[in-house]
Amino acid sequence: MSKTINSFPEVLTIAGTDSGGGAGIMADLKTFQARHVFGTAVVVAVTAQNTLDVQASKLMPQSLINAQFAAIAEDFQIRACKTGMLGNSNRVRAVVQNLKKYNFGPIIVDPVMIAKGGTALLSEEAIVTVKRELLPLATLITPNIPEAEKLTGQHIENKVDFQKTARILQNLGAQNVLIKGGHQNSDTVSDYVLLANQTHFWLTKPRTHTNCTHGTGDTISACITAELAHGADLATAIRCGKNYVTATIEHPIQVGHGHGPLNHWAAQKEGLAYEKI
Numbered sequence: 149m150s151k152t153i154n155s156f157p158e159v160l161t162i163a164g165t166d167s168g169g170g171a172g173i174m175a176d177l178k179t180f181q182a183r184h185v186f187g188t189a190v191v192v193a194v195t196a197q198n199t200l201d202v203q204a205s206k207l208m209p210q211s212l213i214n215a216q217f218a219a220i221a222e223d224f225q226i227r228a229c230k231t232g233m234l235g236n237s238n239r240v241r242a243v244v245q246n247l248k249k250y251n252f253g254p255i256i257v258d259p260v261m262i263a264k265g266g267t268a269l270l271s272e273e274a275i276v277t278v279k280r281e282l283l284p285l286a287t288l289i290t291p292n293i294p295e296a297e298k299l300t301g302q303h304i305e306n307k308v309d310f311q312k313t314a315r316i317l318q319n320l321g322a323q324n325v326l327i328k329g330g331h332q333n334s335d336t337v338s339d340y341v342l343l344a345n346q347t348h349f350w351l352t353k354p355r356t357h358t359n360c361t362h363g364t365g366d367t368i369s370a371c372i373t374a375e376l377a378h379g380a381d382l383a384t385a386i387r388c389g390k391n392y393v394t395a396t397i398e399h400p401i402q403v404g405h406g407h408g409p410l411n412h413w414a415a416q417k418e419g420l421a422y423e424k425i
């Protein structure tokens with residue numbers, strides 16, 4: 149007789165798909181799988197994308213977004229969730245309404261705006277909606293440098309700028325802030341964390357010189373979501389996210405001809421696989 153294993157926390161990603169398998173919902177689900185949580189998804193947008201560029205995209209009708217939320221709420225006990233590509237103001241509002249309606253645990257907001265190739269994944273007008281309506285729901289917001297600059301109007305060049313910007317994001321309503329430093333021009337990559345209780349710290353790793361960094365933002369936020377669902381405290385979850393994404397970048401795989409995807413097997417090789425099963 150087969151034995152049912154029922155010890156995987158259930159989590160949710162609310163984002164866009166990437167036909168090339170490297171970013172968006174695809175990166176989230178690969179990370180969830182590697183971190184031993186059961187991943188579900190609300191598809192807000194579909195993109196025709198590969199490692200070279202985003203070639204087309206379509207936003208899902210709001211009724212279908214609502215229906216996906218309802219289907220998940222009816223059948224799963226979501227312990228933590230994250231948002232990614234949300235497209236435009238109406239879709240951001242639809243997501244906000246659903247997040248208020250259902251209790252899906254801690255909300256990790258990755259305010260995805262622009263793909264590596266330069267394509268906008270969030271309309272300019274929607275940035276204000278994210279700021280006013282989504283940010284106050286965020287347990288943690290995880291912008292990269294350009295996203296943090298857009299949300300706050302603050303230019304980020306040095307460590308003090310990171311700190312000021314994180315404080316502005318908290319004043320806008322996000323409880324905790326992680327500003328990712330991948331877009332710096334340096335031999336190390338430093339991310340800055342400001343927690344709700346004002347504890348703050350830097351997470352610094354050597355920069356890997358590779359073009360296989362497609363999906364890094366999705367991956368770190370998905371890993372943090374998974375760890376929170378396992379019951380980790382936020383600081384531990386963020387440190388784990390940083391270790392996980394670093395491992396996936398440090399051991400590149402050869403897929404596609406542009407910005408390659410991450411190696412989601414790498415973290416397991418490094419003994420970072422979740423032990424509690």
Ligand SMILES: Nc1ncnc2c1ncn2[C@@H]1O[C@H](COP(=O)(O)OP(=O)(O)O)[C@@H](O)[C@H]1O
Nearest residue numbers: 292328329330331337354355356364365393397
């Ligand atoms: N070349 C790299 N080497 C090591 N870590 C990196 C590299 N590029 C990005 N990271 C890390 O990956 C995560 C995502 O970074 P970032 O590129 O800033 O965000 P996004 O993918 O959203 O643009 C961060 O933790 C960052 O420090």
Ligand SMILES: Cc1ncc(COP(=O)(O)OP(=O)(O)O)c(N)n1
Nearest residue numbers: 164171172263264362363364365366
């Ligand atoms: C559908 C979709 N969602 C998000 C992204 C952006 O992913 P991110 O990890 O922030 O960065 P790059 O993929 O641009 O490196 C995406 N491209 N597609």
